[in-house]
Amino acid sequence: METKNMIKKIGIAIKPHAPGIEKILRELMSYLERQGIECLLEDVAARQVNRPGGFQREELPGLSQAMIVLGGDGTLLSVAAAAARADVPVIGLNLGRLGFLTEIPVDEALPVLEAFLKDKNGFISRRTLLEVSYKDQTDLCLNDVVVNKGALARMIELQISINGQEVTRLKGDGIILSSPTGSTAYSLSAGGPIVHPAVETIVLTPICPHTLSFRPLLIPAISNIKLKLLTPQEPVYITIDGQRGQALDKNEIIKIKKSARELKLVTSPWRSYYSLVKEKLGWAE
Helix, strand or coil: CHHHHCCCEEEEEECCCCCCHHHHHHHHHHHHHHCCCEEEEEHHHHHHCCCCCCECHHHHHHHCCEEEEEECHHHHHHHHHHHHHHCCCEEEEECCCCCCCCCEEHHHHHHHHHHHHHCCCCCEEEEEEEEEEECCEEEEECCEEEEEECCCCCCEEEEEEECCEEEEEEEECEEEEECCHHHHCHHHHCCCCCCCCCCCEEEEEEECCCCCCCCCEEEECCCEEEEEECCCCCCEEEEECCCEEEEECCCCEEEEEEEEEEEEEECCCCCCHHHHHHHHHCCCC
């Protein structure tokens, strides 16, 4: 194992209030350290096991050769952009209900890690990211970009253009632009389709459109999408992966396209995408 995996540093991010997190974290660290791997802990994880130091979550991927996330899909989403920029694989260990991203249950953690360390490229699913530009900043998105109205706002209006051509003006509560990975998140709840992660597409799903003929739309992943906010004076917000967001101004321009970066997501060798969907959605046997 010494010459083959070459992984010497693994960063660990956690959901700090998950049941049994301290015991699980200590067992995981013990296993990794027996393999000669240094565990780099985020600060809240270091406090859980009474170790000095610790790192900010966003800086961990840049210091590590792989990331382990102990928590749920939200915890993984919080490190996805930084992990993609650092080009390090992410292993999601689920501490609650089965997740689409944190698909590996704790009782499979050590066998999956052993298989990954023997062949670190054998279980990686490369996930499409979206690049989002607004307010003179650019962000990366694994799941979805959501533009929607505030809690007390009326209907909003968005001009939607694809590759320089205006497609429509959407009146409704907002819109979700999702990657294939994000198709099983908010987009699915809003009536969007389930898209296999290997499919090269971007999904546009309206949120409560005023015109019922506006249905979810799948477009080529190479498309350049532009949203322009036409609504005056109503509070409207952009949210990225449910983690980051801010208010938008009238005539604000948002540009979305496929990123040149990908997320290397480690998957279980014993669970296919279809079995995961079946289990998560409760499809009948």
